[in-house]
Amino acid sequence: xxxxxxxxxxxxxxxxxxxxxxxxxxxxxxxxxxxxxxxxxxxxxxxxxxxxxxxxxxxxxxxxxxxxxxxxxxxxxxxxxxxxxxxxxxxxxxxxxxxxxxxxxxxxxxxxxxxxxxxxxxxxxxxxxxxxxxxxxxxxxxxxxxxxx
Amino acid sequence: xxxxxxxxxxxxxxxxxxxxxxxxxxxxxxxxxxxxxxxxxxxxxxxxxxxxxxxxxxxxxxxxxxxxxxxxxxxxxxxxxxxxxxxxxxxxxxxxxxxxxxxxxxxxxxxxxxxxxxxxxxxxxxxxxxxxxxxxxxxxxxxxxxxxxxxxxxxxxxxxxxxxxxxxxxxxxxxxxxxxxxxxxxxxxxxxxxxxxxxxxxxxxxxxxxxxxxxxxxxxxxxxxxxxxxxxxxxxxxxxxxxxxxxxxxxxxxxxxxxxxxxxxxxxxxxxxxxxxxxxxxxxxxxxxxxxxxxxxxxxxxxxxxxxxxxxxxxxxxxxxxxxxxxxxxxxxxxxxxxxxxxxxxxxxxxxxxxxxxxxxxxxxxxxxxxxxxxxxxxxxxxxxxxxxxxxxxxxxxxxxxxxxxxxxxxxxxxxxxxxxxxxxxxxxxxxxxxxxxxxxxxxxxxxxxxxxxxxxxxxxxxxxxxxxxxxxxxxxxxxxxxxxxxxxxxxxxxxxxxxxxxxxxxxxxxxxxxxxxxxxxxxxxxxxxxx
Numbered sequence: 001x002x003x004x005x006x007x008x009x010x011x012x013x014x015x016x017x018x019x020x021x022x023x024x025x026x027x028x029x030x031x032x033x034x035x036x037x038x039x040x041x042x043x044x045x046x047x048x049x050x051x052x053x054x055x056x057x058x059x060x061x062x063x064x065x066x067x068x069x070x071x072x073x074x075x076x077x078x079x080x081x082x083x084x085x086x087x088x089x090x091x092x093x094x095x096x097x098x099x100x101x102x103x104x105x106x107x108x109x110x111x112x113x114x115x116x117x118x119x120x121x122x123x124x125x126x127x128x129x130x131x132x133x134x135x136x137x138x139x140x141x142x143x144x145x146x147x148x149x
Numbered sequence: 150x151x152x153x154x155x156x157x158x159x160x161x162x163x164x165x166x167x168x169x170x171x172x173x174x175x176x177x178x179x180x181x182x183x184x185x186x187x188x189x190x191x192x193x194x195x196x197x198x199x200x201x202x203x204x205x206x207x208x209x210x211x212x213x214x215x216x217x218x219x220x221x222x223x224x225x226x227x228x229x230x231x232x233x234x235x236x237x238x239x240x241x242x243x244x245x246x247x248x249x250x251x252x253x254x255x256x257x258x259x260x261x262x263x264x265x266x267x268x269x270x271x272x273x274x275x276x277x278x279x280x281x282x283x284x285x286x287x288x289x290x291x292x293x294x295x296x297x298x299x300x301x302x303x304x305x306x307x308x309x310x311x312x313x314x315x316x317x318x319x320x321x322x323x324x325x326x327x328x329x330x331x332x333x334x335x336x337x338x339x340x341x342x343x344x345x346x347x348x349x350x351x352x353x354x355x356x357x358x359x360x361x362x363x364x365x366x367x368x369x370x371x372x373x374x375x376x377x378x379x380x381x382x383x384x385x386x387x388x389x390x391x392x393x394x395x396x397x398x399x400x401x402x403x404x405x406x407x408x409x410x411x412x413x414x415x416x417x418x419x420x421x422x423x424x425x426x427x428x429x430x431x432x433x434x435x436x437x438x439x440x441x442x443x444x445x446x447x448x449x450x451x452x453x454x455x456x457x458x459x460x461x462x463x464x465x466x467x468x469x470x471x472x473x474x475x476x477x478x479x480x481x482x483x484x485x486x487x488x489x490x491x492x493x494x495x496x497x498x499x500x501x502x503x504x505x506x507x508x509x510x511x512x513x514x515x516x517x518x519x520x521x522x523x524x525x526x527x528x529x530x531x532x533x534x535x536x537x538x539x540x541x542x543x544x545x546x547x548x549x550x551x552x553x554x555x556x557x558x559x560x561x562x563x564x565x566x567x568x569x570x571x572x573x574x575x576x577x578x579x580x581x582x583x584x585x586x587x588x589x590x591x592x593x594x595x596x597x598x599x600x601x602x603x604x605x606x607x608x609x610x611x612x613x614x615x616x617x618x619x620x621x622x623x624x625x626x627x628x629x630x631x632x633x634x635x636x637x638x639x640x641x642x643x644x645x646x647x648x649x650x651x652x653x654x655x656x657x658x659x660x661x662x663x664x665x666x667x668x669x670x671x672x673x674x675x676x677x678x679x680x681x
Contacts, residue, residue, distance in 0.1 A: 022514075022521045029526045046199070049206055081521065093515060100510040101202040113506065113533065120195040121357040124347025125472035130310025134318035135292075138327060143296040146485045148254040148272060149261055 006051070007044065010068070011058040016040055017069040018061060019099045021081055031112045034103045042102045050094050057091035060084065150410070154180040154378075157399060157413035159385050159428065161185075162240015163658050164644040164665035165419030166364035166372065167283065171669035173375035175676070180411065181377060182401055184384040185219035185237035188365055193357040195349040201471075201507035208354040210244055211609055212236065219382070221561040221568075223423065225611070228572035230454045232423055232611040238381060239365030241421070242334075242658065245612065246353050247361045248476045248499055249289055249332040250655035251280055251299050251663070255485065259546075259651050263486045263493050266546050269650045270622045270631035271667070273299065279666040283659065284332075286371075287362040288340045291332030297481035298329065305337045308346070313469040313502035313537055314477045320596035326588075327482040331499065332659075334362035335474050341367075350471040350505060361474075383409075386565050387432040388416055388441055388641065395680070396441075396641045402563045415672075415679070417642045419665070422452065422614030425647040426553040427568040429618065442618070442635035447628055449554055451547035451616040453652040456574050457607040458582035460589035461501065461538035462598030463531065470534040471505030483541075483588065484654055492580040494544040496654040498589075501538030509533045516602050532600070539592055540607070541585030543578050544654040547616050574606065582606065613657050618647035632675075633668035639680040644668045 007015065020035035032039065047054060064080045064087075065072055072080065084092055103109055107117050155177035158165050169181050194200040194208050205214075210233035212220035219236040235244040254273035259266050284303060291303035307330035310318065314330075321328040335352065336343045346360035359366055373379060382404035389410070391397040398412035418425050426449035432441035440448050480498040487495070504512070513519035513532055520528060545551075556569035574582070582605055593601055621627025624636035629648050635641045644665040646657055653660070672679060 023525050024523055026523070026526045029530075031526065046202070085521075096514055097205060097511045100514060101199075101205070101507045104506045104510050105198055105202070110506075113530070115506065119197050119200060120349040120471070121193070122196075122347075124349050124358070127309040127311045127348050127469065127473045130312075130315045130318075132310065134310070134315065134322060135329070137322045137325075138329065139294075139296070141296075141325070141327070143327065145253065145297060145299065146255040146262075148258040 007055055007058065010062070011055060012044065014058050014061055014069045015043065015054070018081065018095070021077065022096060022099050023103055029112050031109050032106070034099050036106070039102050039106050042106070043098055046102065047098065050098055053091045053094040054098055057088055057095035060088055060091060151412065153398065153412035153414060154178045155413070156180070156415045156417060157182065157411060158417045158419055159399065160240065160419035160421070160424065160645070161238045161364070161369065161379060162419060162421065163242050163364055164661050165240070166368035167286070167662045167665040168417055168419060168644050168669045169377045170286070170368045170372040170375070171666050172672065173372050173377050175673060176376065179377045180413070181379045182383040182385055182399065182411070183238055183379065183381050186381045187238045188243055188355065190355070190357045190359060193355040195357045200350070201505050204354055210235070210353065218562060221565070222559055224556045224559050224567060224569040228570045228611070229574060229608065230456060230572060230606050230611045231609045232570060232614065233609055234421060234423070234614070237365070238369060238379065239363040241612070242363040243355050243365065244353055245658065246476050247334040247474065248479070248656045249291070249334050249659050250479060250497060251301070252653040252655060252657070252660045253299055253484065256651060256653035259494065265493050266651045267621065270620055276660070276663045276667055279663040279670070280659065282666055283662045287334050287367050287662070288336050288343060289332050289334055290337040292330045295329040297327050297484065301332055303332055305340060308333060308335060308337055308474060308477050311469040311473050311477060311502060312467055313473070313500070316464060316466065316468065316537060316596050317478055317500045317592070320592050321480065323595045324591060326480060328478050328480045331476055331479045333474065333476070336360045336362070346474065348473045350473070352474045384563055384565070385428060386563065388428065390434060390436060390441070390638065394436055394638060396638050406563065415640045415642070417644055419645050422617045422646045423553050423568050423570070425643060425645055426617040427555065430555050431566060437637070442628055442637045442641060444637050445625055445628060447619060447626070449617050450549040450552045451619055452551040452553055452570070452572055453545035453547055453613070453615040453649065454572065454611050455545055455613040455652055455654070456543045456578050456582055457610040458541040458543060458585040458589070458605040459538060459607050460586050460593060460601055460603050460605070461536055462593040462601040463535040464537055464596055464598050465535070467534050468537055469502040470536070471503065473502050475501055477502055483585070490584050492577045492584065494546065494577070494581070494654070496541040496543040496581055496585050498585070499540050499542065501540055503534065503536045506533050509536060518600055518602065537593060537596060537598055539589035541582065541589065542654050542656065543581045543585065545578055545652050546575065547619070547651060548575060553617050613646065613652065615646040615649040615652050615657060618643050619650050620648040621650065632671035633664070642668060642672070
């Protein structure tokens with residue numbers, strides 16, 4: 001990791017590679033992969049307090065790969081990924097979470113999921129009141145509250 | 150030297166706010182010291198597109214993860230359940246689910262009824278008027294008439310059933326089991342200056358709409374208008390005593406980190422079941438070598454958490470996901486003791502409506518049900534917006550080895566020793582949790598759910614911090630008497646969840662606040678002989 005607490009170029013390359021392994025682009029669902037430049041930029045811009053653990057995870061990944069992750073063949077890369085997920089502990093979990101939390105707020109992804117592109121506040125959401133006659137059997141069954149002496 | 154105040158309250162959360170408001174009518178000089186500050190709803194997570202991500206950082210429910218300057222660290226390595234809380238004006242009512250059951254009448258008499266633990270020195274009927282008063286102040290919503298819960302009179306109607314509630318209701322009816330819309334502190338109509346709920350989503354990390362009741366927007370505005378002084382960003386280090394063994398005031402660090410002494414005639418502690426024993430133990434002196442008010446040796450002991458046993462799954466039809474308050478229904482089907490189940494006491498259930506997309510992705514990936522690679526998209530679409538959860542709140546019985554002590558090394562940002570938790574889940578609680586998971590599985594399967602996942606205990610589920618300065622009439626077996634005054638120091642009171650004798654199987658905040666109002670009422674009635 002560089003002195004200014006940012007990811008190195010190699011770490012950024014590996015982050016992009018592993019992000020695409022977690023979530024590849026899909027023509028079927030018309031969504032980018034997590035290696036998409038805008039999503040990657042979001043990750044790097046918002047790493048914040050997660051930077052140290054993500055860097056540690058990427059270093060662990062690099063050790064397992066023995067070389068740039070992108071240069072490994074697919075089978076070897078999958079094996080490294082599997083080992084990374086099982087042995088990476090909190091650092092690996094943080095890296096994966098960072099990838100997921102940035103991916104699932106991207107406009108293109110949310111649109112594909114049918115979700116609105118906005119913060120919950122101030123519009124909120126409408127909730128159906130529902131059929132309260134469902135409570136009738138509970139009322140009919142009744143019951144008694146256990147009394148204290 | 151500052152002028153002494155009549156009453157000094159430590160902590161501006163659920164109980165501190167209630168006791169401050171109630172005592173304000175005495176026109177005494179009341180001062181509350183709070184280590185956190187006032188909240189700014191414009192900064193709450195639901196105002197931003199990154200609302201879910203914030204829950205993993207500055208809006209985490211864990212003070213250890215959050216690490217704000219207002220927080221203190223907690224060594225909970227020796228506990229499978231981690232402490233969660235919030236430190237600000239409003240305390241953990243800023244960050245809670247707003248689920249609002251009360252302890253049942255039978256919960257106060259567990260020794261008599263079931264032969265375990267101890268009876269409380271007070272009963273449900275003593276607290277009834279204070280439950281009612283508190284419900285009006287906090288502003289509750291619900292449906293009166295639940296046959297298996299104490300009778301309540303919520304001033305607002307219940308939350309909508311929604312998609313998730315209807316699925317659960319049908320499943321519970323199929324099995325013939327009790328369910329009922331929860332009492333909550335979510336405003337379902339405009340109420341006392343609070344706007345009604347507009348379903349911003351998961352309410353736990355604070356409500357930008359102000360529909361969820363927290364004491365910074367309920368009790369505190371009233372208390373401040375009535376003359377209570379609230380001093381924020383003031384962290385109390387210790388309570389001092391005089392030559393007569395009475396509390397003389399507190400030493401605290403002000404917002405600039407400068408050590409101050411505030412003299413007081415009466416001190417009330419409202420710091421929750423971890424903060425309160427920490428403060429008492431940090432207030433040891435030559436006269437009180439084992440910590441203040443600790444002649445019984447029970448300060449910090451009998452910690453009760455409520456282990457949460459959770460099981461969740463996925464149905465084909467859409468659920469409410471993140472587009473509603475997280476809890477909507479409860480069940481008391483397994484609340485009372487039935488020894489044929491293999492354990493004593495019981496549990497309440499809260500049904501969980503769903504989860505947002507980021508939470509769903511993160512948790513499901515960790516569980517191994519959301520794969521990496523090409524199939525990720527298909528599986529995610531099957532999971533997202535289809536989750537239903539069943540969470541059992543299991544009654545923890547008091548055990549002295551479950552305790553809060555002072556960590557010999559860990560300190561907060563002011564150098565004050567931090568609390569250390571030692572806690573194990575008892576055999577009785579484990580059997581209860583296993584039973585709950587089996588029932589939850591039946592409910593979810595009746596709802597048509599698949600891909601069931603167990604989260605038991607919920608590791609970051611230590612919301613309910615109870616029992617560490619228990620109430621009782623015997624000074625050898627309790628820390629405070631039946632009206633909240635410590636046995637050892639006659640002008641020192643405790644009003645938070647520490648005083649619980651047993652925990653019941655429900656979220657405790659309603660009962661904590663009712664006790665705070667009751668203690669305040671006792672103090673007002675005894676003003677002329679308060680220290681006798």
